[in-house]
Amino acid sequence: MKNFLVSLLSIFLGLLLGGLVLKLSGINPLDAYTVMIEGAFSQPNYISYIIIRSTPLILTGLSVAFAFKTGLFNIGTEGQFIVGALTATFLGFYFNFNPWLQIPVVMILSCFASSLYGGLAGYLKARFGVHEVLSTIMLNWLALYLSNFFVFIEGFRRPDTETTEFINQSASITLLENWKVSESGMAWLENHTFWKSFLRPPFNAGIFIALIMVFLIWFILEKTTFGFKLKATGFSQLASRYAGINTNLKMTQAMMISGALSGLAGALHVMGVSKNVAVLAAHEGYGFDGIAVALIGSNHPVGVLLSGFFLGTLKYSGQKLQSALEAPSEVISIMIGVIIFFIAIPSIFNWPLKILSRIKKESKQ
Known part of the structure; x- marks a missing residue:
């Protein structure tokens, strides 16, 4: 409960200081936050974009939180994200099975490749005592440069571009992708404006898989002997x-x-x-944002789910500030930074939390 209150207070302070920065920039904070709320929820396609933006944040947040439970700081989520993306592109392009086979094969092998990549840092820590922060930072850059190398492989690279070929349709998890552009689909969507707007972005099955992973990680950590041993290792390796x-x-x-x-x-x-x-000229940030998601969510699977949606909403609606009010693009980063800062030093909230607890006790009397 205390962790939840700390996260809420940190979010409040982040929004407060973000408002102060906006005020110093000559922008009314209330107008700015109104734009952000409308930019997040006023149209069905905005909600769809937020879900799409939040999906990788939930999974990378789960990744960081799971490692934290074992006393490890996996700062290498960015590199592991790149390995998974590259593997999926490679397999999705060169394999072309039936979708019912292609999709799970691509996902499973992508997970396997990135698990080996993450496991390398774990092995170096266990076998040689190499700190996981150092090894994963190095592995992040190695993944980026390896990805750039593979992009230029002849036959895999799209001619005259700096991108790979697209994956086959059989590997796509975008929902109703062909139906949306068919005659029957367009006719139906013309009469259902909500779904026409909601399905305009590339809404896909990723969010449902992420929800399954949230439940699965919660179950492993809370209901299995394996999860108990992982958490015990995180509490005290010696014991x-x-x-x-x-x-x-x-x-x-x-x-x-x-x-x-x-x-x-x-x-x-x-x-x-x-x-x-x-x-890639630099890291895209999905992995690093996962660290923020895990911290805001107190490293609990359900907390990670909620904080993933919060951060996804904040980042998407923050784009509206620039276009609507010409607000500084750094405002959202400042908000997130302040939130993480206060979560990192929870003792700062001991005094106000004690006051709230005392008021609650007195009201009961």
Whole structure:
């Protein structure tokens, strides 16, 4: 409960300081937040875009949270995301099976590739004591440059571009993709304006898979012996060893599962939205944003789900500020930074929380 209140207070302070920055920029904060709310929920297609934007954040947030539970800081979610996206593009282009086979094969193999990539950092930590923050930072850049290298492979690269070929239709998880442009689909959508607007973006099955993963990770951590051993390793490696738990194995397994979740985020993004990968000049940020999602969500699967939607909404609606009010693009980043800052030092809220607790007790009396 305390973690939940800390997150709420941190969000409030983030919005408050964001409003202050807007005021200093000569923009009325109330007008700005009105634009953000309308830009997020006033049209069905805005809601669809928010869901699309939130899906990878939920999965990378789960990835970070899962590693945290084992006492590990997986800052390599960005690299694992890239590995998953690249693998999905490669398999989605070169394989062309029946969709019922193609889609699960691409997802599973993408998760497997990124789990090995994440597991490498776990193994280095367990076997040689290499700190996972250092190894995963290096692996992030290695993934980026490997991805750029593979983009230029002859036959995989689209001619005269810096992108790969698109994945086959059989690997796409975009919902009703062909039906939307068929005569019957267009006729039906003309009479149903909500769905016409909602399905205009590349709405896909990724959000449903993300929801399944939220439940699965919660179940593993809270209802299984395996999850108990992972959390025990996170609480105290020494005590866990005395209890007979192979902590080195658990750390490696945790990083493999964490990597698989980030890779799944990358795969779903390719299969449902981008349909290919391009040369990267810098990291896209989905993995790094997952760290913010995990912290805001207190590393709990349900909290990660809610904070993923919150951050996705904030980032999407923040784009409206620039176009509508010419607000500084850095405002949203400042808000997120302030939120994370206060979550990182929860002791700052001890005094106001004690006052709230005292008021609550006095009201009951």
